[in-house]
Amino acid sequence: MRAFRLWASLFLVLALAAATGWAYGTFEVRWRPTLITRHQQEIAALLQSSGWVAPGLPGKKLYMITYRAAPEAERFVADDLPSLRKKGVDTRVIMIARPDLNGQAQSTPLERATVAQLWLSRDWSLLTRWQAVPATAWAAPGIARADGDMARTAVVEAGRGLIDRLGPMLKDNGFTLAYPTLVWWNDKGEMRACACTTRQAQARVLKDLGV
Numbered sequence: 001m002r003a004f005r006l007w008a009s010l011f012l013v014l015a016l017a018a019a020t021g022w023a024y025g026t027f028e029v030r031w032r033p034t035l036i037t038r039h040q041q042e043i044a045a046l047l048q049s050s051g052w053v054a055p056g057l058p059g060k061k062l063y064m065i066t067y068r069a070a071p072e073a074e075r076f077v078a079d080d081l082p083s084l085r086k087k088g089v090d091t092r093v094i095m096i097a098r099p100d101l102n103g104q105a106q107s108t109p110l111e112r113a114t115v116a117q118l119w120l121s122r123d124w125s126l127l128t129r130w131q132a133v134p135a136t137a138w139a140a141p142g143i144a145r146a147d148g149d150m151a152r153t154a155v156v157e158a159g160r161g162l163i164d165r166l167g168p169m170l171k172d173n174g175f176t177l178a179y180p181t182l183v184w185w186n187d188k189g190e191m192r193a194c195a196c197t198t199r200q201a202q203a204r205v206l207k208d209l210g211v
Contacts, residue, residue: 032204033192033193033194033201033204033205033208034173034174034175034192034193034194035173035190035191035192036170036173036175036183036190036191036192036193037173037191038169038172038173039169039172039173040191042169043166043169043170043183043191044191046162046165046166047063047092047094047183050094050119050158050159050162051094051095051115051118051119051120051122051155051158051159052092052093052094052122053092053093053094053095053118053122053123053124053126053127054090054091054092054093054122054124055085055090055091055124056090056124057085057088057089057090057091058088058090059087059088059089059090060088060089060090060184060185060209061089061090061092061184061185062084062089062090062091062092062182062183062184062205062209063092063094063182063183063184064076064091064092064093064094064180064181064182065094065096065162065163065166065177065179065180065181065182065183066093066094066095066096066179066180066181067095067096067097067098067106067107067111067179068095068111068114068115068130068131068135068138069135070179070180072179072180072196072197072198072202073179073180074131075199076180076196076202077093077131080202080205080206080211083206083211084206084209084211087209087210087211089209089211093127094159094162095114095115095118095119095127095159096115096159096160096162096163097111097112097115097156097159097160098160099160109145109146109147110138110139110140110143111135111138112146112147112153112156113140113143113144113145113146113147113152114126114130114138114140114143115146115155115156115159116144116146116152116153116155116156117140117143117144117152119155119158119159120152120155163177170193173193175193175195176195177195178195178196178197179197180196180197181193181194181195181196182194182196182205184205184208184209186208186209187210192205192208
C-alpha cells in the first residue's frame with residue numbers, strides 16, 4: 001500500500017509538471033515576440049528604405065508589414081494603432097500587394113495602385129482614408145493605376161521584393177513572416193519581431209511598447 005501511494009504521488013507530480021509545461025508553452029512562449037539577433041543591420045536598412053507611411057511621431061519606431069485585407073492586421077489597425085500613437089510610437093505601416101499564387105490574383109488593380117501611391121508619396125492621410133472604408137468599397141479616387149505603368153508596377157514589385165529579402169533573414173532568427181509582421185525595438189534596444197495573427201500576440205507587443 002505504501003509503495004502504491006509513493007507511485008501515485010510520483011505520477012501526480014509528473015502530471016502536474018507536464019501540465020505546467022504545456023500551459024507555459026501554450027500561453028507564454030507561444031505568444032512571446034521573437035528576439036532578432038541575426039542580420040539586424042540588413043533588416044533595419046530594408047525596413048527604413050521601404051515605402052512605409054507614418055504619422056511622424058517622436059517615440060519608438062514600430063514597423064508593420066501587411067496587405068490591405070489581412071483580417072488580424074485590420075483589427076490591430078482599428079484597436080491598437082491609436083493607443084500606440086497616443087504613447088508617441090511612430091507606427092510605420094508598410095503596405096504590400098501580394099503576388100499571384102497558382103495563377104490566381106491575390107491583389108486587385110485598385111489595391112496595387114494604392115500601394116504604389118503610398119510607397120511614392122508616403123501620404124499618411126491616404127492610408128487613413130483607405131483604412132477607413134472596407135477594402136472592397138475602396139475606389140482609389142484620384143490615384144493613377146499601376147497596371148500598365150512600368151514605373152508604378154516596379155514600385156509594387158519592390159514591395160514584393162521586400163518580402164522576398166526579409167523572409168530568409170527573419171527565418172534565420174527562427175521567425176516565419178506572416179501578416180501582419182511587426183518589428184520594433186524595446187527599451188533595452190533589442191530588435192523584436194512578432195507574426196501577430198492573434199490577439200494574444202498583439203497584446204504582448206503592446207506590453208513591450210509600454211501600452
